[in-house]
Amino acid sequence: MHEPTDVSLYRYGLDYLKAAEILLSSSGNKLPVAPFGNTISHAVELLLKSYLLSNGYDESKLKKIGHDLEKAWVKAREEGLEIDKCPEWVKVLDSAYSAPFLFRYSKNNTAVVLPNSNRLYENVVKIRMVVGSALKMDDKGNFV
Secondary structure (H helix, E strand, O other): OOOOOHHHHHHHHHHHHHHHHHHHHHOOOOOOHHHHHHHHHHHHHHHHHHHHHHOOOOHHHHHHHOOOHHHHHHHHHHOOOOOOOOOHHHHHHHHHHOOOOOOOOOOOOOOOOOOOHHHHHHHHHHHHHHHHHHHOEOOOOOEO
16 A cells, blocks of 8 residues: 555646536536535645645644645645635535535535635636645646
8 A cells, every 4th residue: 555645646636626626617607516525625635735745744633634625725825735725616616525525425405605616716727736746746747
């Protein structure tokens, strides 16, 4: 079994970001909220964790963060990623992405309301750019 690398997580983050883009562009006014939210959240998690791996984190430290996007954001910022304090959109995603995992396991009478989907996607693209720059990688996963 091999441990993930910063490069592998970054490239998977790009894949999930692309999947979110496909959902967004092909759905018109009928965007499936849970699949889009889960996919875009997973992209955020992978991108932030790729940065953390590049700064000395190992798999055990990443497991302590779990799927907590807010915690991953704060840790990446503490490690020097040039991002602002954790924005509200990350907190909204985190509320449904981490426990109790509402994007994956719906509860009765529970709805997830996302911020503007296009703006949300653009925000994650900005995170991709910052992480990519720090890793010296482009938006295709190639070294620059």
